[in-house]
Structure formats: C-alpha cells, structure tokens
Amino acid sequence: xxxxxxxxxxxxxxxxxxxxxxxxxxxxxxxxxxxxxxxxxxxxxxxxxxxxxxxxxxxxxxxxxxxxxxxxxxxxxxxxxxxxxxxxxxxxxxxxxxxxxxxxxxxxxxxxxxxxxxxxxxxxxxxxxxxxxxxxxxxxxxxxxxxxxxxxxxxxxxxxxxxxxxxxxxxxxxxxxxxxxxxxxxxxxxxxxxxxxxxxxxxxxxxxxxxxxxxxxxxxxxxxxxxxxxxxxxxxxxxxxxxxxxxxxxxxxxxxxxxxxxxxxxxxxxxxxxxxxxxxxxxxxxxxxxxxxxxxxxxxxxxxxxxxxxxxxxxxxxxxxxxxxxxxxxxxxxxxxxxxxxxxxxxxxxxxxxx
Numbered sequence: 055x056x057x058x059x060x061x062x063x064x065x066x067x068x069x070x071x072x073x074x075x076x077x078x079x080x081x082x083x084x085x086x087x088x089x090x091x092x093x094x095x096x097x098x099x100x101x102x103x104x105x106x107x108x109x110x111x112x113x114x115x116x117x118x119x120x121x122x123x124x125x126x127x128x129x130x131x132x133x134x135x136x137x138x139x140x141x142x143x144x145x146x147x148x149x150x151x152x153x154x155x156x157x158x159x160x161x162x163x164x165x166x167x168x169x170x171x172x173x174x175x176x177x178x179x180x181x182x183x184x185x186x187x188x189x190x191x192x193x194x195x196x197x198x199x200x201x202x203x204x205x206x207x208x209x210x211x212x213x214x215x216x217x218x219x220x221x222x223x224x225x226x227x228x229x230x231x232x233x234x235x236x237x238x239x240x241x242x243x244x245x246x247x248x249x250x251x252x253x254x255x256x257x258x259x260x261x262x263x264x265x266x267x268x269x270x271x272x273x274x275x276x277x278x279x280x281x282x283x284x285x286x287x288x289x290x291x292x293x294x295x296x297x298x299x300x301x302x303x304x305x306x307x308x309x310x311x312x313x314x315x316x317x318x319x320x321x322x323x324x325x326x327x328x329x330x331x332x333x334x335x336x337x338x339x340x341x342x343x344x345x346x347x348x349x350x351x352x353x354x355x356x357x358x359x360x361x362x363x364x365x366x367x368x369x370x371x372x373x374x375x376x377x378x379x380x381x382x383x384x385x386x387x388x389x390x391x392x393x394x395x396x397x398x399x400x401x402x403x404x405x406x407x408x409x
Contacts, residue, residue: 081136081144088130088147095152096120098131100172102157105301107317108248108333110310112158115247116188120155123405129155131307134172141179150182153408158188158222158247160332160354164195164203165271177210177217185214186408189222189246192229193352204233212236218407222246223357242407244400245361248336252394260343260389262293263381264324266334268350269298273330280328283378292385295324299333326385332358339368342390346381348373364396 088095098116102109113131120126137144148154156176161169177185194204211217211234218240221227227243234241267273267280288294297320305313321327322341329335330348332355338345339362347370349355359370367390371380 081132081140084130084132084136085140085144085147091128091130095149096126096129096155097148097152098129098155098157099176100134100137100156101131101307103133103135103304103306105303105305107299107301107305107314108331108336109157109159110305111251111314111333111337112188112247113307114311114314115249115251116155116157118252119247119250119401119404120408123401124409133307137176138172141175145179148180148183153184153186154180156185156187158190158220160191160193160352162190162207163193163352164200165193165352167203170203170207174207174210177214181214182216184216185218187217187219189220189244190226191223191352191354191357192221192226193354194229204229208234208236218242220244220404222361223354224360225353225357242403244404245397246332246336246358248333248340249361249394249397250401251340252392258319258323260323260325262295262324263287263385264321264327264329264343265294265296266298266327266329266331268330271351273350279373279376283376283381286378287381299331299337325389326381328381330355335359335362335368335370339365340392342367342392344384344387344389345369346371346376346384348376361397365390365392 088097098113101113117129120129132144154176156173160166162173163170173187192207194200194207211219211230219230220242221230222245224243227241230241231238263284265280265284267277284294299317301313318337318341321337321343324338324343327334327338327343327345328348329338329345330350332350335345335347335355335358337343338347344367347355347359347368349370349372356370359368362368367387369384
C-alpha cells in the first residue's frame with residue numbers, strides 16, 4: 055500500500071470516528087468526494103440552509119457563473135451548518151492550492167454579526183488559501199462598537215494574503231478602499247450575482263400587485279404609510295398579494311432550485327412589485343416585472359439599483375416620495391424583458407480574477 059493511500063485512510067478514519075461519535079456533521083459525503091480529487095479543488099463554503107431565498111438565488115447564480123464563465127468542472131459545496139459542525143475535520147481535506155469561495159450577500163458588518171464572525175473564522179483558518187468573496191455589502195454601524203468590529207474585520211482581511219473581495223455597491227467598495235486598505239488591487243466593484251441569473255423562463259399571466267417588505271431591523275419605511283396606499287388600491291379593485299423572500303423554514307440545497315423557481319414564478323405573475331428587499335427588486339428584474347423599490351438601513355437596495363438603471367421597468371426611490379401616484383405611474387409602465395448585456399464586462403472581470 056503506497057504512502058498516499060495510507061495517509062488518505064488515516065484522514066478518513068480520524069474524521070469518521072469523530073463524526074460518528076458526535077453524530078452532528080452532515081458533510082461527510084462531500085468530503086469523501088473531495089478526498090478523491092487529485093487536482094485543485096474549488097470549494098463553495100458557508101452556503102445557506104436558512105430561509106432567505108435571496109441568499110439561495112445567489113448560490114445558484116454563483117454556481118452557474120463558475121461553470122459557464124470560469125470553466126469550473128466540479129464545485130464542492132459545504133453549508134454553514136456543515137462548516138460549523140466539522141470545521142476541524144474540513145481543514146484536513148483542504149490543501150493549500152485549493153480555492154475557497156465565500157457566498158455573496160449582505161451579512162458582513164454589524165447588522166448580522168454572527169454571520170460575519172463565521173466569515174472571520176474561515177479567513178483565519180484558511181489564510182494561506184486563495185479565497186474569493188463574491189459580491190457583498192459591507193455595513194458597520196457608526197459607533198464605538200461598529201468601529202471596533204470594522205477594525206477586526208480589516209485585520210482579518212489583510213491577514214488573508216490571497217483574498218479577493220468583490221463589493222456589490224459603491225459604499226462597500228469605498229469602505230474597503232478607505233477603511234480597510236491593504237492591497238487595494240484585490241478589491242473590485244461588481245454587480246450582485248443574481249443579476250447573472252438567466253435560468254428563469256415563465257409564461258405566467260400578470261394579475262396582481264405583489265407586496266414584499268422586510269420585517270426586521272433593516273426596515274425603514276413605516277407600515278402605516280405602506281398600508282394606507284395599498285388600502286386605496288384595493289378599494290379600487292386592484293388585487294394585492296403579500297409575499298416575502300424569506301421563508302420561516304430551512305431550505306436544503308437539494309430543493310434550492312425548486313423553491314427559487316416557485317418564488318420567481320410568483321414574481322413573474324405580478325403586474326407590479328413593491329419592495330424594500332434587495333432580492334425582491336432583483337427577482338422582479340430578472341422576471342421582467344415592473345418594480346418600485348425602497349431602501350433599507352444599509353442602503354444596499356439603492357446601491358444595487360445603480361446596476362439596474364438601464365432597466366426602465368425598475369425604479370428605486372426615497373421613502374419620502376412613496377405615494378399612491380407613484381404606484382399608479384409604475385402600474386402603467388408594464389413589464390419588460392431582462393437582459394444583462396450591460397453587465398457582461400463585470401462578469402468578465404470577475405472571471406479574470408478567479409481563473
């Protein structure tokens with residue numbers, strides 16, 4: 055028996071003993087597949103199992119992008135739960151020439167600190183690896199705590215010598231340049247990955263106004279104002295449906311595509327979407343649905359909208375001008391056709407960085 059095979063058996067034996075004893079790590083099948091990969095591995099780590107469908111749509115778009123634009127034949131995915139349950143074991147399967155991809159989204163900063171802390175753990179554990187952070191929003195509150203957290207984040211970023219960071223809005227990009235610093239040539243300003251998504255086809259008849267608003271700490275617009283406008287429209291016979299891009303249950307990766315398709319069909323059936331969710335706006339965009347978008351606390355909605363201004367059926371406005379007349383104007387606009395050709399050069403930039 056050669057030395058390589060003996061080493062493999064030792065690693066698998068050590069891992070399996072731990073996993074069986076603890077009975078809490080779900081990624082054994084992924085690691086066993088990684089074990090048989092002789093060349094460089096491409097690992098998508100810290101993917102969601104929570105109910106935020108925007109984050110799941112990002113994962114689908116990232117995988118599509120890596121295969122179509124970068125020619126990555128095989129992507130090994132480890133969810134956040136898998137990483138947290140078995141991060142010590144995972145480290146045994148990741149070699150220095152492997153590439154790690156951290157999902158895009160809006161969870162770096164003080165709004166979602168538990169999520170950000172996981173990213174910091176990954177950066178520290180795999181600081182010698184090439185790490186790509188897909189398009190993210192970075193938001194640290196303007197306080198003593200926020201500044202301390204931002205400094206901690208900056209230290210971790212600069213320590214990861216082979217880190218490449220994509221920011222999806224200008225504020226985040228400027229934060230990386232001005233506040234984090236270091237090798238600024240590794241920071242890039244590009245669109246949210248869902249803009250790459252082109253798998254959705256729908257022939258749904260457009261029937262209703264779709265309302266999709268946040269219920270968490272990122273919300274700005276007051277419920278009373280929203281409700282007053284909607285009640286007037288309902289009295290005039292406009293059908294109104296309420297939805298969310300966040301489900302109150304977990305979404306396993308095996309059903310991810312099915313769940314996202316169902317949500318996109320819902321958006322494709324609307325005459326108009328009114329939302330303060332970034333991916334409410336993006337789901338409207340890629341389904342060609344007229345959309346009136348309002349901002350959130352971190353301003354990631356307006357920041358991402360800057361990539362969509364060429365789509366006439368999407369508008370992002372200040373909450374101070376939201377009223378019934380604006381909704382009626384958007385209803386008259388009608389649907390459109392999604393095309394992402396104006397963004398192609400940014401996808402090519404990402405491809406050139408990755409490969």
